[in-house]
Amino acid sequence: MKSTGQAILYIFLFLVTGLNGESMVLQRGSLSLDPSIRYGKLHNGLTYYIKSIDNRSSELHIRLLIKAGWAQEGLGQNELAHVMEHYGINDVAHSPNGKFYDAAKKAGIRHTDIRGWTYPEATIYGFKTTKENKKAQGIGFLLFQDILWNVEFTTQNINKERLTVLNEYDMKKGGKTAFSIMNHIRSSITGFGAASPNDFEQHMKSFKESALVRFYEDWYHPNLAAIVIVGAIDNVDAMERSIKQKFSKGSKSFDVSGYDRRKKYRNYLERQPQFIKKSYSGLMDEEVDKVYFDLYFRQQEAYKNGRSETLEEQLKRKLFLNLINRRFSELQRSYDVRHVVGAKFIERPLTALQLRVALVDGIEEEKKSLVKILKTLKEIQSNGFTQEEYDREKEKLLSSLSSGGTGQNPYWIEEIQNHFIHNEPLPGKKREILYRFLKDLNRESFNGSVQPYLKDMPDDITLLAQEDSKAISYTEKEIRSWFNEVKNMELTAYKPSTTPLFLMDSLAIEGLRNVAYTEKEGRVPESKEFKFKNGLTLVFKSLAPENKLKKGKDMHLVFNGYSQTGAACYPKKDLFSAIHSANIVQHAGVGGIDHFELMRYCAKNEFKGAIRPYVKYNESGIKSRDLSSLKDLETALQLVYLYFTAPNKSNEAFENWKYHTLSTPRYNVIEYDMEDGIKNILGDKTHIPMGTAALKGVSLTDMERSYTIYREIFGDAGEFTFLFTGNFPEDKVLFLCQKYLGNLPFSGKSTTCKNIETLKKINLPQPFSKTFFTKKDMDDILVKLVYTWDTPNTSKDWKEKIKLEILGLCMNPYLYKKLRYDSVEGNTYVTRTFSNNEKDRLFNQYTISFSAKEEHISHLISEAKGVVQLFKKGPIDESEFNSAQKGLLSILEATKAKLLSKAIYNCYRYGNDWVTYKEQEEFIQSFTADDMLRTAQEVFKKEPFEFRMRSRSGREF
Incomplete structure (x- = not known):
């Protein structure tokens, strides 16, 4: 325990800090703000933050924060916060992705400069530019003005965003993965936000337009909004005047005092303990079937006393999570363990500690794994964390607090967002204050303070398993009986596993x-x-x-x-x-x-x-x-x-x-399966299966x-x-x-396979169409247009690789705009292009990839081919080409250190000519739009192979 003298000294220093203008950050309800941030509120209630950073970067980040997300969704509004995020970016008058595209392009704005994020308690719109680009800054302000005051809802635009959000959901495997299903179940457990519909796709296709309009009208008010500007700002006063001029419209319209943000969280904490189980089949992210448990330990005590929201408690929870996850990780590092477990808090405000457990289905170790996890919690509850593990994790956290980062834009953006959205204090020298607090925090005090987080029995339990799994038959009573057994088990004090003192003994080295x-x-x-x-x-x-x-x-x-x-x-x-x-x-x-x-x-x-x-x-x-x-x-x-x-x-x-190989998800098994199928039918013998066939290969090993x-x-x-x-x-x-290396074994017998038939370039057939089928539960159709061309010795031509990289960087924005924003017959969330740069490739390959609903596929394929024809006729817009050229130069600079190793490897392994960074840089700079036109004409000389991947139960590709 800390001595009385130390405690008094700490309190004194803490009070002095407060008197010097820094907040008493550990005090409940404090909303102090770093004095280096220009902060204010307009008469209409809109908040603004301006933070100038001198970090040799000209980047300027402008954000619009709306203090409403999916937790504010009401009846019939599930996922409409997300739809509104899309609508605000893409469908207002001054959207750089829509009618204002030409003006935005002239201002040097790329589609990647505009982003949106939806969170439980917030929707965030982000715009990135440079301090020199005043035109782009003006467009960013116009966009945010539109989002706040000038949104016009049309059936056509709403329908477009229905499809885009659905495609994003499927492309990111939302709703069809264990992670997303478990999160939907969590929403049912906690009651936060709108209830999840039984048929999400049908809901998205048919939700009432009035429900979206109602969400916007309920929550998009200036007194629930903030403008945040972070980065290279030469004149803060001028920026503040600009905000006041552009965002003072209207008056306060949302009754903040009458809205109880914490009510829904209290309702959850007062519910009876819950048990929910759900079955699944063919999840998109699962290479093998698994069983998942979520265990929720509600934090009534921490919530009621209110201290859970102070920076002091947040820091302790961060240390607690680091320690408990480290303990779980250590216990999982054994050949006899068949589960993975991770801990996190549901917080802001704190409501529960959640443990997620995953096991490969069929090994029947559910009880053994859950009992082991609960015993670990009980041991921590009884004995706390050891001095060794506490000191190790504390030192890591201290190191992170004392390291750099406070001079970077992302740090301040996140801190300001937390201040506005979650009422989190942001005092001057915040990290220094937290560092001093953590430095003085001893193990005994910490172990005592985290006791409320630990319980003998989880309040809520969720179970997700394959529909024919034995685990789906488990009852709540049965599972809770396993946990009750733990209460009477004898505990063994935790001891860290032994660590070798050396890899090789001294005699062997000598x-x-x-x-x-x-x-x-x-x-x-x-x-x-x-x-x-x-x-x-x-x-x-x-x-x-x-x-x-x-x-x-x-x-x-x-x-x-x-x-x-x-x-x-x-x-x-x-x-x-x-x-x-x-x-x-x-x-x-x-x-x-x-x-x-x-x-x-x-x-x-x-x-x-x-x-x-x-x-x-x-x-x-x-x-x-x-x-x-x-x-x-x-x-x-x-x-x-x-x-x-x-x-x-x-x-x-x-x-x-075998267990770990099968249990580690790849998250894109469908794309792997499709690529395996493409390589197989085109006769690429060098391709090693990566998807379902690779899983079968584990059993063949x-x-x-x-x-x-x-x-x-x-x-x-x-x-x-x-x-x-x-x-x-x-x-x-x-x-x-x-x-x-000089003492490694030498057999004298060459193991290089000289009798293996030399693989020759493949003579590909004329392009054709092919549909693959998967048992995975996917809603959209995945499309790959594969273009092939014949050019001798391209595998050794480093210039050929650069040409294809510039072509891809140029083509991506065109495809993205055409297929996502301009298409009136269906939309896709994302398009990708990539080429096969493997030195041992048997044919040249350039691929355009996207996904969409089946009824829109033919149209979108036609749109993609239209973009290809545009590039073949060329040349394209000079600004687009220059942007791609600069982009590749930036990539080259960022990977400069790796280029040397790669160049030497290519020289020795494949006999390539030696190429320097300078030569590559000069070639990129000398490459012209006309050169790219010739590249496009070579790559797209033939029609593409058209491949589709779709779900059809009972059929395999």
């Missing part, structure tokens, strides 16, 4: 000799190539002068070791055993240290190098992430040595690998065969080339490589 090598100039300028006695090739490309890094300062490097032996070297029946072999070994661990012990070792030693072996179709290897010290490098090289020489083998680890293949591939270092790039002291790095 036994490694620094082997001899030969040296020559590398294939790329200013690189060095070394050859060890075991046949391994080592390549250095260091960017730093030797004298700069004598003490290892400013060091960073990455390495990639690869071999041209891959799954293609083995019979077809061994495909999945080969592809999965490296993952199986990684999950088992190395050198007698299992996978979870290895994770703890890396965490304790702050090693973030993430050494990962891999096996692909025609390549195998092992990679690192960025390494910033010689100590990290030695750890990385020890792991490489162990992966080559001492892979663990364990049936238990293999079975756990033979552990013994996987280990045999792994030993063959990683048992001969002579087949490997290791590429080291970055800033590093070459002499010291070479010394470590001699010791660890």
Whole structure:
């Protein structure tokens, strides 16, 4: 406990802070505001915040906040807050996406500059520009004026947004995923917002226009709105005058004093405990069937005393969640655990602690998993968190509070939004105040303060399972009886799992000799190539002068070791055993240290190098992430040595690998299935299945065969080339490589598959249409238009890749506007373009992808082809081309560090010519709209293959 003297000192400092103008931030009801923010209210009740930031960026963010979201929806208004968000952005007079598009384009506004977000208690409209672009700023203000006062509702525009929201919902897998279904059930549990309709699609197609108009008229009032401007502002006074001039219209029209925002939350807390179960079939995000539980522990005490909304309590809850999720994560790091659990609070205001539990269906471990989770809560309730785990998580949180970020736009945008929407204090030097509070917070006090969060029994329970699952038969009484058993169980005090002290013992390391090598100039300028006695090739490309890094300062490097032996070297029946072999070994661990012990070792030693072996179709290897010290490098090289020489083998680890592989959702399994189908019918033998076929491949994986293949591939270092790039002291790095890489095993027998038939470019058939079918529960039809063209040796042409990237950046806005905003016969939420840039590709491929309702597909395909024809006839608008060109230059600059490693890899692996960052930059700058026209004419020379993916029960593609 803190001493009396310390407590008095803390109170004194706290009061002094308040006297100096900073809020007593831990005091209930305080609404202090950082004095660096210009704040005010107009006579009509509209609030404004202006925060100038000098961070060498010219970015300016303008936002309109409406203090109403889906929690304010009434009868028949489910999802209409979201529809209104779309309508406000797209269908008002000065929308840059609609009638005002040409003016917006001339002002340099892109569709990505306008965004919208819908939350429980707010709808937010965002506009991004620069301080120099006064025209764009003016358009942003006009847009927000329209949203507040000039919305005109038409049947045509409402119907357009019905379709767009439905498509977004399906595209993001809303309503058809476990996550969204569980959230809908949560709405039923809590009673927040409008009741979820039985048939969401039918509701969206048929909701009354008057319901949308009513939502707008009820909530879009100036005294429920705020204008927020954050970023590069040269003259705050002028900006304030502009806001007053443009947003002083009207008067207060919403009775704020008569609206009890907290009533719905009180109603939930006073309800009887609830139990809801629901069945499903064919969820879009599920590769395998699962069982889900949500456990709700209501927080009546915290809600009633009101302290739950103070910054002090919010900070404690953040620390609590970090600790409890860390504890759950630690307990899940075991080969005998078959569940995943995560904790979060339903807050602002705080109402419940929610635990979500997921298990693979069919393993019948529901009771065991739930009991283990409740025992964990009970142990924390009895003993609190240990000093070691408390200190570790507290230090992390202190570090985050003391780190940078307060000079960045996103920080202030979020803080201001919380101040307005949630009445959250935002005092000057907020992070410093929270840091001081957390610094003085001891474990005993913290453990006592979080006791109310923990209960023996959840108040509410929800269950989601496959319709034919045994779990769907569980009753509330049965599940609660499991929890009652926990009350009488004997508890064992938590002890953290052991962590290895080292990866290799000193005798083993001493036994490694620094082997001899030969040296020559590398294939790329200013690189060095070394050859060890075991046949391994080592390549250095260091960017730093030797004298700069004598003490290892400013060091960073990455390495990639690869071999041209891959799954293609083995019979077809061994495909999945080969592809999965490296993952199986990684999950088992190395050198007698299992996978979870290895994770703890890396965490304790702050090693973030993430050494990962891999096996692909025609390549195998092992990679690192960025390494910033010689100590990290030695750890990385020890792991490489162990992966080559001492892979663990364990049936238990293999079975756990299968469980984790099947239970980890990919969220886009339908697209993976479609891509698998496309590659299959076009004859691409190099493609490895990624969707449902990959899941079936897990059961086809033979552990013994996987280990045999792994030993063959990683048992001969002579087949490997290791590429080291970055800033590093070459002499010291070479010394470590001699010791660890130079002593890797050498069999003398080449494992490179020279007898495998050389794959040739595919002679594709004439374009045709094909429909794939999925058992997944999807409402929309997914469409891919695949264009192919014949150009020799494009896989080695780096300029070809850049041409396609500029084409995509130019085409995306055209497709987006045409198919989302301009189409009068159905709309799609998002369009995408992408090309196949794989070096080993058997054909050139450029794809346009979107989804929509079945009745609109033919029309939208025609619209997309119309955009293609526009690009073939070209040239396109110069401003659009310039924007794409600048966009690619920005991407190039942002990925500059990775380009070096990629260029060296392409040079050694595929024999590409050496290309520098400067050459790529100059080529992008020299590329013209006429050049892009010629690229489009080449890419779109032929008609596309038309592929569709749709749901049809009982049929597979």
